[in-house]
Amino acid sequence: MESYNRDDIIFALATAWAQSALAVIRVSGEGCTKLLSTCFSRPKALMDAQNATLVHGYLTDGPDGAVLDEVVAAVYTQGHGYTAEEAVEFTCHGSLPGLRRILSCFKRLGMRNAEPGEFTFRSFLHGRMDLTQAEAVQELVAAQSERSQAMALSRLEGGLREQINATKEQLLTLLAQVEVQLDYAEDELDEFTFPREALGVLFRSIALLAGTYSVGRLYGQGARIVLAGATNAGKSTLFNLLLKQDRSIVSDIKGTTRDYIEADCLIEGIPIRLYDTAGLRESSDTLESAGIRKTEQLIGQADLVVFLVDSSEVGHIPAKDERTLIVYSKSDLFPAPKGELAISAQSGQGIKGLVTAIANRLTSGFGATGDEQVVIESERQHSLLDSAAKALERALALVDMDVPLDIVAVELGEAMQNLGELTGEVTPADILHKIFSGFCVGK
Ligand SMILES: Nc1nc2c(ncn2[C@@H]2O[C@H](COP(=O)(O)OP(=O)(O)OP(=O)(O)O)[C@@H](O)[C@H]2O)c(=O)[nH]1
Ligand SMILES: [Mg+2]
Numbered sequence: 001m002e003s004y005n006r007d008d009i010i011f012a013l014a015t016a017w018a019q020s021a022l023a024v025i026r027v028s029g030e031g032c033t034k035l036l037s038t039c040f041s042r043p044k045a046l047m048d049a050q051n052a053t054l055v056h057g058y059l060t061d062g063p064d065g066a067v068l069d070e071v072v073a074a075v076y077t078q079g080h081g082y083t084a085e086e087a088v089e090f091t092c093h094g095s096l097p098g099l100r101r102i103l104s105c106f107k108r109l110g111m112r113n114a115e116p117g118e119f120t121f122r123s124f125l126h127g128r129m130d131l132t133q134a135e136a137v138q139e140l141v142a143a144q145s146e147r148s149q150a151m152a153l154s155r156l157e158g159g160l161r162e163q164i165n166a167t168k169e170q171l172l173t174l175l176a177q178v179e180v181q182l183d184y185a186e187d188e189l190d191e192f193t194f195p196r197e198a199l200g201v202l203f204r205s206i207a208l209l210a211g212t213y214s215v216g217r218l219y220g221q222g223a224r225i226v227l228a229g230a231t232n233a234g235k236s237t238l239f240n241l242l243l244k245q246d247r248s249i250v251s252d253i254k255g256t257t258r259d260y261i262e263a264d265c266l267i268e269g270i271p272i273r274l275y276d277t278a279g280l281r282e283s284s285d286t287l288e289s290a291g292i293r294k295t296e297q298l299i300g301q302a303d304l305v306v307f308l309v310d311s312s313e314v315g316h317i318p319a320k321d322e323r324t325l326i327v328y329s330k331s332d333l334f335p336a337p338k339g340e341l342a343i344s345a346q347s348g349q350g351i352k353g354l355v356t357a358i359a360n361r362l363t364s365g366f367g368a369t370g371d372e373q374v375v376i377e378s379e380r381q382h383s384l385l386d387s388a389a390k391a392l393e394r395a396l397a398l399v400d401m402d403v404p405l406d407i408v409a410v411e412l413g414e415a416m417q418n419l420g421e422l423t424g425e426v427t428p429a430d431i432l433h434k435i436f437s438g439f440c441v442g443k
Contacts, residue, residue: 020094131424222271231279
């Protein structure tokens, strides 16, 4: 990272490596327009283009070379590209051989293939976005649900950045007040009362923001739900119903599902990885027993287990706990015990209630609802906010104990350091490297 060369002109396919109607190739670095004009059918038009304008033309293999593709170039003059550098984005046709020819031509011009996340890294280096926004780019692209996409977009627009910067300013004011007290002799200063109220407000706002992680992570990264229960309880039937497709084999033969099946779906906007598993029973069949062992493993790793109990054939019922939802199936055949969750996959009765119960269970105990102005999703951000909140909490306790101010100042400084790391001002190089090489969009 320290030896990073900002002067290279870098390029990369910004869209997926797959056949499509159109594809976008992004080029960034000072002097890139001039260099690209040597393989463009209208060099002067490209060179003279105003910022953020489009130029139609043909990419060619060198000044008089073969035509590679008909393209539209979006030109960004110095300082105006996504990277805050000079940049050109070509909209080409999405033919894989065509793209390959263009990319090799760009390489021959002396430009370098961008590393994953490098455009965003440059944007960060040039101060166009802070670290929370750079992370939001990745989170936005990877969002699995509409809600997490909206949350990431708000972070990209600077929601988190603004909140952290405002907090840092208030913390700085506090620190400055403390510093004055420490720098001057007592008899030179007026009586000082520590602004405890302001510190309390800061602590609560940071703790609240840290608390949004649980909901941000749930909507961003989703949850694993395992359908378990005795053979024939109706697990595969429910699995198909929740997926809205016939994925798993259903039959009245006990032990139909042996190897588990997994699939992704959304439940109340939450991205879910759903598992249909082998029914639990005593079995002397080696293959079935192996399947049952897998079920037990999956149950151990699940965020939530939906344990189906056949209302017409009640067998073992596990103890109720926060990770297990007991659901009585086949309620059309036999009524479930009063007050219990009951469904009929045949009539659809109770399915809506089950979906709500799942969502409620997954979000229970959260300190946040997800409707907060800013919701975080990154583990890194959470741990830094948590440390900052703890430091401020310690500072509050110290103020209450009336300890010397220099001890309080250490805690305030620690919180400041955490917030600086969060936005990328004082983030260690190895962490930056990890963040930006984690981008890898479309690979
Ligand atoms: N009447 C009624 N029958 C159901 C209902 N749900 C499932 N069944 C029937 O129950 C039988 C077993 O259903 P499955 O979904 O295969 O059960 P399973 O739990 O996956 O069973 P295994 O894979 O053997 O562990 C099938 O004949 C289904 O049609 C329901 O709500 N009502
Ligand atoms: Mg089954």
